[in-house]
Each structure stands twice: as C-alpha cells, then as structure tokens.
Amino acid sequence: MKNYDQAERLQKLPPYLFVRLEELTAKKKEEGMDMIDFGIGDPDLPTPEPIVKAVQEALPVNKNQKYSSSQGEKDLRTAIAEWYKRRYGVDVDPKTQVCVTLGSKEAIFNISQAFVNAGETIIAPSPGYPVYSGASTLFNDAECAEVDLRPENDWLLDVDDCPDGARMMYLNYPNNPTGATCDLDYLKGVAEWCSEKGTILAYDNAYSEMCYDGYRAPSILQATDDAIEFGSFSKTFNMTGYRLGYAVGNPDLISGLKKCKGQIDSGAPIFIQKGGIKALSMYGEDGSAPKAVEDNMKIYAERRKAIVDGFRKLGFDVKMPKGTFYVWFDCGMPSMKFTEKLIDCGVVVTPGSGFGKSVGNYARVAVTQSLDRIEEAFDRIKKVL
Template sequence: MVLEINLEYAERVKQLPIYIFVEIEQLIAEGRKKGIDFIPLGIGDPDLPTPELIVREMNEQAQVPNNQNYPSSMGEEFFREAVANWNKKRYGVDLNPETEVSHVMGGKEGVANIARVFVNPGDVVLCPNPGYPVYANGATKLCDGMPYLMPLKKENGFLPDLGEIDKKYLKKAKLMYLNYPNNPTGAIASMEFLKEVSDYAEDYNFIIIYDNPYSEFTFEDYIAPSILQINNNHVEINSASKMFNMTGFRCGWVAGNAEVIKGLRKVKSQIDSGGPIFIQKAVAKGLRLYQSEKKPDIIVKSIKIYEKRRNVLVEGLNEIGWKTDLPKATFYIWTKIPEKFGDLTCMEFVKKLIEIGVIITPGTGFGKYGEGFVRFALTQPVERIKEALERINKLLI
C-alpha cells in the first residue's frame, strides 16, 4: 500500500529565494556540451592549495586515536586558546577562551546559528545589501525574523548609511550583520566607522555580528580592523577558509561577548557535535604562526598571487574601457556593467559573458541592491585572466 502524505514545506522554507545560480549552472552545462572553454571567475573559492605545513599537521593529528572521537561543539580547549591568542597577537584584544570563544564549522554556520539565539518571529535583523545571502536567508528568515535591508551604495563607499535606517524597524532590531573587508564589494571600513556603528548599536540596543572572513585578505600595507578592538560587547566571526585557503575543511570561530557565546554554545550543543579535532589542530597550528598583526609568510605568499591577479584584471578592464576601481581587500572585483550594456540587467549581461566562456556573478546574487553590478572572483591564474580580458574586449568593441 502506498501512503499518501501531503508534503508541504514550512512557510519559512517556502519564502527562501530561488537560488540564482541554478540558471547560470544550466547555461554553463549547455555551453560545456557545445565545447565552450569556460574561465570560471564566479565562485569565491580559493584555487590555491592549503599550506603544506597545515595539511601535514592535519594528517599527523588524524592518526592519533583521541583525535578521532566526537569533538565538543564549542571547540576543543586548545583550539579556543589558539583563537584567543591569535586575537591578542593580531588585534591586541584580550579574550577568555573559556567563555568568549566558540568553534563553528565554518563562518557560515556561525552566521546562521547566532540568529537562532536571539531572533523571535517578527524580530528585525539589519542586513547589508548587496551582501552575503546567509544574513537575510539562512539566518533571519529561517528564524521567522524580518531582514531589514541596508543598501550599500557606491557613493557611500559601500558602507550602510545609518541615518537612513527606518527608526520604526530599528526599535525591533536584535542584530546587525556587518562584513568588512566586504563580499561582494571589496570595500573596507575604517575604525571611525566601526566606532560610529558600535555607538549606534548601543543607542538602539542591538548586537553587531561582525563577519570578518577576509580580515587577512588585504593588499599592500592595509591591515583590517576588528570590531572587538572598538567594543567587545559585539561578536566577530572568522574562519580558516580564506585565511589559509581551507574552504573545504569547515573550521571557523566566533569570539566576543560572553553572553552571546553562551547562547551560541547552547544552540550548537543541540544541533551539531563540532568539527573534527584533527582539523582544529591543523588550524590552531596556522593561527600560532602569528606573532603580531603582520601576516605570516604562508599567507603573504598567496596574497601576493591574488594581488598580481587583481592588478592584471583591474588594469586590463580599464584599458579596454570598462571603468573599474582597485579594491584594497578581498579577492573580489565589484564593478558596474559597462556603459555599452547599461540597458541590460546584470543577469542578462552575465549571460552574454557566459556565451564567450567567461563566468562571473550577477550583482543580484547578493540582493536587489546589487542590480547594475557584477562580481569577478580572482580565482584563476594570470594567464586565464588575460584570456578572459581578450574575450571581453571583443564584446566591448
């Protein structure tokens, strides 16, 4: 007998947007069948390998029987200590590893699970837009909260205009997500801005969740700050993903306000059983390389490669008449659709590039205020970036 079950998704799941990349993936699959040689500059996944020293440590630690057991969802003591020491060396911030640090299985998990600690149905969460989609969706909407979108405009250096936030919503705001160095815009925030936004958060009684996975992804002598340097009532999320080219290892941390960390641990203890101990060991080894705010050599080495790519791409785009700014951080280039195609939506323009075998991301993949823009990720070698430029040049002529 076949049971007839009426399967209906929960409202909160129904309201999640359709994944914009599905259509792009289909077009790419069709293109591949036609034999198009694609240059993928879409996804923000480092193409450079994880440093050997870290992989070796993981391999060794994976063989130790004690490291093969269930971990603790809040992170092992040695890991939390390594994170606290890293914060001290990197930012001069003191954290108690007992109470002010939690492990997360990648920053994404931290972003989503923190909302579960605070957001009641109808509560407002302030989300940058364009922005990492998890703030509004996986975090806010899956808690029946209401994302309030803060437009990041070019004329404001892609920082939210605090004065523009509707006071009616501010009163119900529990959290604000902020992310500088920023995905997708590549923008950075000054200490002055962080101070302003932190004071604002105190005035309106909400917590800042400072999502900082690109803290080490900075060029020349720019050093990105931490919100915890301003006020440790907030929390900061970081991870090994971009820092050590370790996206596939899923290891990150949340640090700061002990009450927030306590709540996050409570939620996590009911959901997950932590990340593998041998991976925590490997990441701790990487974090211990820091002696000051200066990046260790293994990071400098890969940043130099991305810096070269950034220069080649941005100079190249400007040379072929596509006006584009040079970002100080992240491996993203965020730029307006070239004038010649100004009447297209960013999705339509991206489809044109797919036809010539260049894959980039439409700005609306990061929310409605991303319309008019596209994002390049610097995840291909210089030769392939030059090839992409040649193809784009032909389209622009």
C-alpha cells in the same frame, strides 16, 4: 498520498539565482566549451603545507577521531584567543568568549537562531552575503530591513539609514561582494549606534586577512566588547573545504551560540582543529601574517590588478579593492544579461543581483584564476562586449 511540500520557511527563500547560472555554465561545458570561472569565492591555491601536515599527523591518532564538542577543543580556543591578542591587541577569555565553528557560515546563521524572535527585525546590508537576508531572517520568521550600501559612501553602511529597534545587525568588512574596507573609527561609530539602540552587532570578518597595499582590517572587538565577530580559516589559509571558523566576543552572545550549536552539531573534527592551531601559530608575535599568507596575497594582488586593468581598458569604471578577492564594478546593463553574454564566450562571473536588488547593474569577479587564464578571458570578453 504523502505530501512532500517543503516547509513554509523553506518555500519563503527566494529562488537561487546561482542555480540558473550553474545550469547555463553546465550546458556550455556539455557543449565542449572551456569555461574560465571567476564566479565562486573559493581559492584555487592550495592549503599551506605545514597545515596539511598537521592535519595528516593528527588524523591517525585515535583521540582525534572522536567527537569534539560544539564549542571546539580547548587548545584551539586558546590559540584563537592568543591570536586575537597578537593580531588585534584584544584580550578574550578562551573559555567564555571563543567558540570554534564549522566555517563561519553556520555561526552567522546560528547566532540569529539563538537571539532573534519571530517578528523581530534583522538589519542586512544590501548588497550582502545572502545568508543574512536569507536563512537568518526567514528561518526565524524575522523581518529583514535591507539597508542599501551606496557607491558614493564607498559601500559603507550608514547607520542613519537603519531602523531603530532592530534586534540584530549584520555587518561585513572587508566586504563581499563589493571589496570595500573600513577603518576602526567607522566600526566604533557603528558599535556605538548599536549599543545605543539595543541592537546586537554581528560582525562578519571572514576576509580579515585578505588585505592589500598595506591595509590591515580591524576587528570589531577593538571597537567594543559588546558584539560578536565571526572569522574563518577558509579564505586566509585556502581551507574552504575544511569547514573551520570561530566566533569571538561578548560572553552572553557566545553562550547563546554555544547553546544553539549544542543542539545541532558536535563540533569540527578534532584533526581539522589541529590544522587550525598550526595555521594560527604561523603568525608572528607582533601579529604579522606568515609568509604563506603573504605569498598568496601577492598572487591575488597581481590578478586583481590584471582584472581591474582589463575591465578599465574596456571602458568600465572599476575601483581597485583593498580587501577580499573580489573585483566589483558597474557593468552598465542588467547584471544577469552581462553574465549571460560572458558565459556565451566561456567566462563566468557573478551577477550583482544575487547580492541585493539595488545593485542589479553590478558584477563580481573573483580573482581565482591564473594570470594566463585572465589574459585568455579578456581576449574572449573583448570580442563579445
């Protein structure tokens, strides 16, 4: 008899809480219930027209239908380097300091494949994007030091809580799931700590362009050249399905990432990369965001306010986030129980316990529904809470 037992490293992954959520939601849908879904961090708005057009024009051209390379096309790497100059005032060499990625998720995982040995420690903020404590740690037989982020510290990771001697630290602001943001001085402090301790700093800046109320997220590369930063076209330009991102930073770290990716993928489709070039070219010379991005952020800002106000009216203590498209708050009961209550009335949110043990009473709401649907959702929520 053949055995189809999954590899031990796969078995070590914790049960995916979101699977249970999907099952519950699917059951309600089967019963004919109209579900209003604030669960997934996937923009409902369309990709800006000029980007779609650039991809459409590139697709029929034969040379764009071939393999790219795992580090990405030179013209996109150059466009990313120029964007870093305009947006952050940072100089990077497109040859040695930029790598195009298949969304940022694979690079967040592959950087650990490239640099972390079995038994070494990875610092993962908790709550946090599950890949840090999941695949990045478990598939490398590494140890995960989950460091709690605390509301009284505005969800900023405190380096005094972090262990010495860790091989790598993941850090993410604007933050999923808390919506927390940080300033450049904070990043300088963490970068200094990592350099002192010999810990590789892997900075996840996937939400760098999702900012509100005049706030603009900094890059870790404004604080140090001794780090790697991951960015993404997904959320900024509503391009989650295109799978396009970038890693920028220290040449040795980029070189390790490229070596790893060279064994695994053959690069993002070239016609998609052309869309990426178009997207970045829409930014102003002074690094200002294009109208298309600003318009999207205005829509998210209105929805964010409607959701924050809606939960405040119901008596919850909710902060207005300055970044991401998530609203995050203490829901006053185990988050899975809260989530199940809401699913019963056709509203889907994400339980905080999916992002870390210490936040079992928090819930995350993605602002990916129209104002009408948000209003409808609160009419329903009022009746069950």
